[in-house]
Amino acid sequence: MRLPHAQVALLEAADADDARRIDALADEAGLKPETATGAAFALEDEGLLALAEETVESATLTDEGRAYLDEGLPEVRFYRGAIDAGADDEPAEMGPVIGAAGLDGAAVDIALSNFARKGYGKIDSGAVSADPGADPDSDPEAAALAALADGESVADEDVLAQLDRRGLVEISETTVRSARLTDDGVTTLMAGVEVAETVGQVTPELLTSGEWRDVEFAEYNVEADADEVRTGKTHVLRRQAENVKDTLVGMGFQEMQGPTVDADFWINDCLFMPQDHPARNHWDRFALDQPAQIDELPAALVERVESAHREGVGPDGEGYHSPWDLDFAKALALRGHTTSLTARHLSGEALGELEPPQRFFSIEKAYRNDTLDATHLLEFFQIEGWVMAEELSVRDLMGTFTEFYEQFGITDVQFKPHYNPYTEPSFELFGRHPETGELIEIGNSGIFRPEMLEPLGVDCDVMAWGLALERLLMLVTGAEDIRDVHGTLVDLDFLRSEEVLY
Known part of the structure; x- marks a missing residue:
């Protein structure tokens, strides 16, 4: 029987007793994983290999997870801060504990929500009590982060699920295929397999010489898996x-x-937006500090716009009768x-x-x-x-x-x-x-x-x-x-x- 080189190499590397992963077979046969996968599908069609597949979950650390790996989980840091503040003897005020733990922003809420959950202590009316018998060095979530960082797996699914809920890991699924020699595959190997010299692509030389009429072209399985190529592309927006x-x-x-940065005059005043409008206060706009104002505005236009704000336009016009300040009009903002x-x-x-x-x-x-x-x-x-x-x-x-x-x-x-x-x-x-x-x-x-x-x-x-x-x-x-x-x-x-x- 004559088969392409990749199929022969994969057939010889496969085992009749144990199913082996295709990536391991590819390594032994000296093939690229995608080439070995294509060959495996072709051999399955010939009845020489039996393929099986399973879905394998893998977890990788997110940026937040890597940060906690370096700095420590917020609840662990909070516990150690509580110990430093003497909260294992008597309740300590929360403020000094947070300061001793070096926590701020969202990390404070995260620490508080996980502190009691893990049994590190309790918080009552702003007073922190720490359990002196707690062992933060054996925190299972911290240990899981360290294991994942070292390329190891985490056996405890509950811990992994908790890390996923906290956004500290990203769980992905991959399909892993294994191959085993069938009885026909063993018989074929015993009878002997020859490597067929096949051509993988049409070249200008084959066309000009006419040799393409006589060569044997390799078969392609268009359903075989291929590497996902992530090239650059224009953002969807x-x-x-x-x-x-x-x-x-x-x-x-x-x-x-x-x-992009402009004077409030152009952003709002020219739009007949009153200067005391709620949307123009410092809570709703991004004002600049350096520089704080535009150098100059067209004086005649400024005068007309101010008049419209104060008095309206036309004989029956009604302005806002509200304050109008040139300095505010010149203020710069996004x-x-x-x-x-x-x-x-x-x-x-x-x-x-x-x-x-x-x-x-x-x-x-x-x-x-x-x-x-x-x-x-x-x-x-x-x-x-x-x-x-x-x-x-x-x-x-x-x-x-x-x-x-x-x-x-x-x-x-x-x-x-x-x-x-x-x-x-x-x-x-x-x-x-x-x-x-x-x-x-x-x-x-x-x-x-x-x-x-x-x-x-x-x-x-x-x-x-x-x-x-x-x-x-x-x-x-x-x-x-x-x-x-x-x-x-x-x-x-x-x-x-x-x-x-x-």
């Missing part, structure tokens, strides 16, 4: 941004750019929305005076001091857009959104009336999540008010919007948490596998 850019350019829009770019362009500061009709957009980052959750991050990408033209209406605004979202397969956008200081009428946009079925907010829109446009020197209608790129991605891909896409909790498997199509 960047691909979505490129799709949005292509769509808006196709709809006749031009891209605009501007500073932009909370990219509408600051719109203000710069409409005022003529960016490109000079613009004549209608005009269509502009940007896909840039904005920064807000929000509470982190599945739909909020401290930084996010905003799809800013606006149209300047005569006699624009709400129908024009809604029609633009309908056309835009249809490009991404989203046909059920819903509108909800809303209040903005700078648009009237105003609408929030909602889309239905394809997995959860919930309506999520995907943007804000409206037609700019005269109190914003007149100081900027614009005497026609402007409709505008700010859409969330990450939430569009959620509707397109079914992602349920934007923290999986970017940030410290990013889901690498999602980034490696997800496709963005439109």
Whole structure:
């Protein structure tokens, strides 16, 4: 019988009595693991090898687990701090114990939650009592971390599960295959097997010489496992941004750019946002310290904007009658929305005076001091857009959104009336999540008010919007948490596998 070299080598390395792992057979036969796997499948098809497979779990330390391996588990450090504070004799105040343990931030809560669970002591009304008989040196979780770091396995499944719940290890599953000689395989080996000289690929020489007609080509098993190759690829959110850019350019829009750090004047004052608005306090914005203010602002524009804030515009105008301070207007901050770019362009500061009709957009980052959750991050990408033209209406605004979202397969956008200081009428946009079925907010829109446009020197209608790129991605891909896409909790498997199509 004639077989390819890899199959002969694997057949000779296999055993009729004991199933051996294919990676061990590959090592003995001098083959690459993937080559040996392909040969094993071919030999199984011939009835010469019997294959078996099992799922094997393996655990690796996370960054937090490695940190605890070096520094000690927080609860162990807390116990030792309690001993140092004499809490094994009489209760000690928690503050000095935390200080003696060198704990801060989230590590304090972790230490407290595990201290009593492991029987190291108890906490009652802020007083810490430590069990003098506890033995932190034999802590099973610490021992498991050390074993995993040394490449050993952990036999106690409960300990491993606890480490997994704490986020100190990452458990993965792999499929391990083993092979054993069948009776036919033994008979074939006893009868003798010859190595068939086969060709693995077509070369220019084979084609030009005509030898390809006479050679024997190796068979390929397209179902055989292969190494997973993880090459670099464009981030899923960047691909979505490129799709949005292509769509808006196709709809006749031009891209605009501007500073990430800008004066509050451009970020808020030009948008008719009162200076005492809650969103402008230091809790909601990221202000700069060095430098703290922009060098200069266009004086005539500043005067018109201040007048609109104080007195309104037109004969029946009503301003806010609230404080307006130039120093606050000059204060620098990370932009909370990219509408600051719109203000710069409409005022003529960016490109000079613009004549209608005009269509502009940007896909840039904005920064807000929000509470982190599945739909909020401290930084996010905003799809800013606006149209300047005569006699624009709400129908024009809604029609633009309908056309835009249809490009991404989203046909059920819903509108909800809303209040903005700078648009009237105003609408929030909602889309239905394809997995959860919930309506999520995907943007804000409206037609700019005269109190914003007149100081900027614009005497026609402007409709505008700010859409969330990450939430569009959620509707397109079914992602349920934007923290999986970017940030410290990013889901690498999602980034490696997800496709963005439109």
